[in-house]
Amino acid sequence: QLQLQESGPGLVKPSETLSLTCSVSGGSISTSNYYWGWIRQPPGKGLEWIGSIFYSGNTYYNPSLKSRVTISVDTSKNRFSLKLSSVTAADTAVYYCARRRIGPPYYFDYWGQGTLVTVSS
Amino acid sequence: EIVLTQSPATLSLSPGERATLSCRASQSVSSYLAWYQQKPGQAPRLLIYDASNRATGIPARFSGSGSGTDFTLTISSLEPEDFAVYYCQQRSDWPPITFGQGTRLEIK
Numbered sequence: 064q065l066q067l068q069e070s071g072p073g074l075v076k077p078s079e080t081l082s083l084t085c086s087v088s089g090g091s092i093s094t095s096n097y098y099w100g101w102i103r104q105p106p107g108k109g110l111e112w113i114g115s116i117f118y119s120g121n122t123y124y125n126p127s128l129k130s131r132v133t134i135s136v137d138t139s140k141n142r143f144s145l146k147l148s149s150v151t152a153a154d155t156a157v158y159y160c161a162r163r164r165i166g167p168p169y170y171f172d173y174w175g176q177g178t179l180v181t182v183s184s
Numbered sequence: 185e186i187v188l189t190q191s192p193a194t195l196s197l198s199p200g201e202r203a204t205l206s207c208r209a210s211q212s213v214s215s216y217l218a219w220y221q222q223k224p225g226q227a228p229r230l231l232i233y234d235a236s237n238r239a240t241g242i243p244a245r246f247s248g249s250g251s252g253t254d255f256t257l258t259i260s261s262l263e264p265e266d267f268a269v270y271y272c273q274q275r276s277d278w279p280p281i282t283f284g285q286g287t288r289l290e291i292k
């Protein structure tokens with residue numbers, strides 16, 4: 064059974080860089096069948112797609128965050144990572160990593176449990 | 185960017201009743217729309233993909249319909265575990281992938 068697990072600091076200071084890692088187990092990240100993505104959810108609000116990465120390293124970002132986001136993949140460790148720079152309180156959210164299949168069902172079919180990141184001094 | 189608008193924001197129903205949730209896209213997404221269910225403290229769960237296909241393990245009481253700009257998620261007879269927040273998401277024109285703002289289905 065595929066499992067995704069987010070990890071990283073739960074508290075980040077304003078203007079600093081948020082860094083999270085998603086470790087994938089029960090399956091290989093090095094497959095052409097999937098994108099690997101990050102989605103966030105501010106407390107009490109809806110879902111926002113941050114970006115996705117293909118195992119080859121091709122990245123796709125939300126234009127609203129593109130100037131601050133970097134997503135990378137480490138196939139040797141079967142994990143991918145998110146960096147979000149110059150954070151503010153508006154970046155406080157639960158951050159999820161998820162798998163999106165290229166082919167049915169085409170959407171985010173496996174998710175991590177999510178990790179709350181709070182931006183505060 | 186394609187904007188998805190869900191209605192109603194909150195739907196109050198009783199177990200056993202039929203639920204009808206709506207998602208409208210700002211431009212055509214063909215059939216490239218999914219529905220997710222999210223319970224408190226949990227990640228979203230994929231229910232329906234490409235407008236009308238149930239994801240693996242999803243009960244038959246969940247069905248989806250629509251194409252173009254107007255979509256519907258129907259729960260034929262509500263079970264207690266169905267009370268949650270539901271989101272639609274499009275993959276027609278990305279980036280960005282976009283989600284609707286959600287419909288909260290609450291017990292009446």
